[in-house]
Amino acid sequence: MDTRDKILSAAQEVFSQNGYYTATMDMIAEKAEVAKGTLYYNFPSKVALFTEVIKEGFRYIAQRLMDIAYSEYTPDRQVLKCIEFFVDYCIENSSYVNILFFELSGGMDKEVREVADGLIADLAGIISNMLKEGMTYSVVRSMDADIASYTMLGAMQGVMGRYIRGKDKPDVKKVKENIGKLLSKGLLY
Amino acid sequence: MDTRDKILSAAQEVFSQNGYYTATMDMIAEKAEVAKGTLYYNFPSKVALFTEVIKEGFRYIAQRLMDIAYSEYTPDRQVLKCIEFFVDYCIENSSYVNILFFELSGGMDKEVREVADGLIADLAGIISNMLKEGMTYSVVRSMDADIASYTMLGAMQGVMGRYIRGKDKPDVKKVKENIGKLLSKGLLY
Amino acid sequence: MDTRDKILSAAQEVFSQNGYYTATMDMIAEKAEVAKGTLYYNFPSKVALFTEVIKEGFRYIAQRLMDIAYSEYTPDRQVLKCIEFFVDYCIENSSYVNILFFELSGGMDKEVREVADGLIADLAGIISNMLKEGMTYSVVRSMDADIASYTMLGAMQGVMGRYIRGKDKPDVKKVKENIGKLLSKGLLY
Amino acid sequence: MDTRDKILSAAQEVFSQNGYYTATMDMIAEKAEVAKGTLYYNFPSKVALFTEVIKEGFRYIAQRLMDIAYSEYTPDRQVLKCIEFFVDYCIENSSYVNILFFELSGGMDKEVREVADGLIADLAGIISNMLKEGMTYSVVRSMDADIASYTMLGAMQGVMGRYIRGKDKPDVKKVKENIGKLLSKGLLY
DNA sequence: CATGAATGAGTCTTCATTCAT
DNA sequence: AATGAATGAAGACTCATTCAT
Numbered sequence: 001m002d003t004r005d006k007i008l009s010a011a012q013e014v015f016s017q018n019g020y021y022t023a024t025m026d027m028i029a030e031k032a033e034v035a036k037g038t039l040y041y042n043f044p045s046k047v048a049l050f051t052e053v054i055k056e057g058f059r060y061i062a063q064r065l066m067d068i069a070y071s072e073y074t075p076d077r078q079v080l081k082c083i084e085f086f087v088d089y090c091i092e093n094s095s096y097v098n099i100l101f102f103e104l105s106g107g108m109d110k111e112v113r114e115v116a117d118g119l120i121a122d123l124a125g126i127i128s129n130m131l132k133e134g135m136t137y138s139v140v141r142s143m144d145a146d147i148a149s150y151t152m153l154g155a156m157q158g159v160m161g162r163y164i165r166g167k168d169k170p171d172v173k174k175v176k177e178n179i180g181k182l183l184s185k186g187l188l189y
Numbered sequence: 190m191d192t193r194d195k196i197l198s199a200a201q202e203v204f205s206q207n208g209y210y211t212a213t214m215d216m217i218a219e220k221a222e223v224a225k226g227t228l229y230y231n232f233p234s235k236v237a238l239f240t241e242v243i244k245e246g247f248r249y250i251a252q253r254l255m256d257i258a259y260s261e262y263t264p265d266r267q268v269l270k271c272i273e274f275f276v277d278y279c280i281e282n283s284s285y286v287n288i289l290f291f292e293l294s295g296g297m298d299k300e301v302r303e304v305a306d307g308l309i310a311d312l313a314g315i316i317s318n319m320l321k322e323g324m325t326y327s328v329v330r331s332m333d334a335d336i337a338s339y340t341m342l343g344a345m346q347g348v349m350g351r352y353i354r355g356k357d358k359p360d361v362k363k364v365k366e367n368i369g370k371l372l373s374k375g376l377l378y
Numbered sequence: 379m380d381t382r383d384k385i386l387s388a389a390q391e392v393f394s395q396n397g398y399y400t401a402t403m404d405m406i407a408e409k410a411e412v413a414k415g416t417l418y419y420n421f422p423s424k425v426a427l428f429t430e431v432i433k434e435g436f437r438y439i440a441q442r443l444m445d446i447a448y449s450e451y452t453p454d455r456q457v458l459k460c461i462e463f464f465v466d467y468c469i470e471n472s473s474y475v476n477i478l479f480f481e482l483s484g485g486m487d488k489e490v491r492e493v494a495d496g497l498i499a500d501l502a503g504i505i506s507n508m509l510k511e512g513m514t515y516s517v518v519r520s521m522d523a524d525i526a527s528y529t530m531l532g533a534m535q536g537v538m539g540r541y542i543r544g545k546d547k548p549d550v551k552k553v554k555e556n557i558g559k560l561l562s563k564g565l566l567y
Numbered sequence: 568m569d570t571r572d573k574i575l576s577a578a579q580e581v582f583s584q585n586g587y588y589t590a591t592m593d594m595i596a597e598k599a600e601v602a603k604g605t606l607y608y609n610f611p612s613k614v615a616l617f618t619e620v621i622k623e624g625f626r627y628i629a630q631r632l633m634d635i636a637y638s639e640y641t642p643d644r645q646v647l648k649c650i651e652f653f654v655d656y657c658i659e660n661s662s663y664v665n666i667l668f669f670e671l672s673g674g675m676d677k678e679v680r681e682v683a684d685g686l687i688a689d690l691a692g693i694i695s696n697m698l699k700e701g702m703t704y705s706v707v708r709s710m711d712a713d714i715a716s717y718t719m720l721g722a723m724q725g726v727m728g729r730y731i732r733g734k735d736k737p738d739v740k741k742v743k744e745n746i747g748k749l750l751s752k753g754l755l756y
Numbered sequence: 757c758a759t760g761a762a763t764g765a766g767t768c769t770t771c772a773t774t775c776a777t
Numbered sequence: 778a779a780t781g782a783a784t785g786a787a788g789a790c791t792c793a794t795t796c797a798t
Binding site: 192223224225226227230231 | 781782783784785786
Binding site for chain 3: 770771772773774775
């Protein structure tokens with residue numbers, strides 16, 4: 001693993017566990033086992049490093065979502081698959097997800113926020129297209145696909161946030177089923 | 190308005206616009222038009238002040254949710270009313286909502302996080318009870334009420350987050366309708 | 379007890395337990411059960427209050443030394459009596475003695491230092507005279523009485539400092555005997 | 568001279584002249600001709616820096632005392648040599664001695680106090696052993712060596728304190744002679 | 757390429773002191 | 778005589794960033 005990757009990997013971990021502001025370049029350098037100067041040799045600034053870490057995360061999620069979108073599954077199955085993937089991913093990368101979806105919001109450099117909002121928009125776009133596709137086949141209820149995609153994303157974040165930060169380990173299967181049921185069939189009869 | 194309230198109000202604004210870490214006590218003092226020392230005469234620390242700001246916000250939301258829960262509306266109407274209230278509240282207090290639901294997650298003092306998680310749990314509790322009540326009347330689909338309440342909360346946050354930070358003004362009515370539809374009837378036919 | 383005395387008494391205690399710099403006017407006000415403003419109504423400043431506390435302490439010690447100097451004891455007995463008094467006083471007022479003799483030295487306001495040095499000089503003067511008296515009767519060894527008085531004072535401080543700060547309770551009788559022996563007969567045969 | 572030493576040396580001077588609390592890190596940085604951050608790069612905190620300064624001083628004194636203890640002098644000559652060294656050292660390093668022996672007592676961080684008490688105990692231990700050695704040869708009067716060592720240390724501090732802070736330059740030779748006489752032969756005939 | 761010592765602007769926090777009541 | 782809310786100057790400490798090696 002080359003220096004750049006070592007740093008990126010250490011940064012991801014440190015940012016995840018501490019949040020952007022509490023994390024320090026010293027912590028990252030130590031975890032990456034390089035000198036602090038090396039951080040600046042490879043990345044122009046703390047924000048830039050953070051942005052890179054964020055990008056990597058979103059890139060991966062987007063990739064997986066695209067895999068589902070271009071799979072042979074029917075549109076309604078795709079939606080369910082997305083939820084399943086999300087729950088699994090959150091469980092496995094809880095603290096990383098935390099910075100990916102929450103940390104970004106408050107007091108962050110305007111530049112980063114724009115990058116992040118763009119990345120989230122990409123994610124929502126993928127889901128949105130998936131929903132639109134479903135609507136043309138009349139398996140997805142007709143509604144504003146953009147709003148729906150953000151609602152889905154938010155719903156998943158909300159539940160996961162609860163379990164990410166909570167003390168009690170989530171019952172993955174139950175969570176998947178319940179979010180799935182709620183989002184697919186709705187709260188009301 | 191007494192000093193304490195003046196500070197609290199200024200703090201809310203400054204924290205909302207800048208996030209916890211970027212906000213400084215100087216900024217708050219200036220906005221409140223008091224000396225920095227006065228901040229510390231009234232609140233022991235920055236975290237404590239922040240916590241108080243958070244508490245106030247959640248207290249208000251919880252109050253409004255309780256009003257709905259104890260209203261004469263049928264349980265299914267109550268759920269819809271919650272969503273409506275939330276959308277309206279978020280539109281009107283966008284940046285405040287931002288710190289209330291997002292800022293709290295990353296790198297924040299453990300103590301504050303616990304306080305906040307407790308407050309969010311209270312909110313979820315109110316919604317959860319509302320849903321359970323609806324289930325006994327068979328107007329709310331039978332499912333895990335806790336998971337559902339967090340999903341609802343999350344869903345609302347998610348959409349609002351999009352519009353809070355986005356450049357385009359949200360079409361309030363459309364948003365309400367669409368989240369309402371999604372959450373009540375579900376995505377799929 | 380009037381307000382002034384209540385403050386003086388509280389100040390003595392707070393300064394003794396915390397030292398001049400660590401002690402705060404708030405602590406003193408609280409201990410004295412008066413408002414902070416009252417402190418300033420009765421004393422112009424923290425230094426002034428401290429100086430007053432110091433003066434009281436030295437005044438008392440000087441008085442007791444004078445009592446011994448003007449007693450019917452022979453000059454050699456007087457010297458021993460001084461040592462005894464000192465040991466007893468230090469044991470009973472250890473933390474007060476601490477500020478009286480040690481705190482005063484470092485980084486203290488020049489004004490206070492001068493006051494304190496004057497007060498210590500007074501003490502030394504009393505002892506010095508006692509020694510001179512003894513020299514005229516040839517019961518005290520002929521030497522520079524000023525140097526000797528400071529040596530005595532210092533010796534007593536040194537031993538007491540050890541026991542004041544140490545964890546092990548001093549064996550008062552043994553300490554008195556040993557300092558007495560050393561100072562009266564000397565270290566060497 | 569490397570940075571660390573430059574800081575240590577500046578700190579010694581600044582602490583000596585001002586006392587722990589009145590001295591500021593800015594003053595030290597300025598005197599050392601380094602940026603304030605450099606202070607913290609080399610020492611974790613003000614207390615830590617102070618502690619280090621203290622340790623260095625005691626280390627030197629202990630070394631010199633050991634030299635005397637292991638010299639070829641007879642035990643009684645050693646005691647006298649100690650006194651001479653002390654007087655000389657105090658004259659030459661008056662303000663440093665001030666913090667070494669006085670500053671440490673009041674309101675100082677508990678940790679530092681423990682370190683310092685330990686260091687003073689070491690010094691007393693060296694002297695105590697010297698006295699015990701003398702007692703076995705019957706040239707030192709039989710008494711509690713621990714109490715005696717603290718008395719000696721205190722006596723020397725006391726006199727020196729007088730001259731350190733006093734306006735009149737001490738007559739070194741006279742002071743040495745008189746303390747020597749007092750401690751070796753005693754006050755009384 | 758990599759290093760790590762040095763930097764200094766920026767923050768939180770403390771606390772003696774003041775003054776209107 | 779007494780109060781206590783308000784003040785603001787001052788100080789310890791942090792940390793992203795730079796640069797000579």
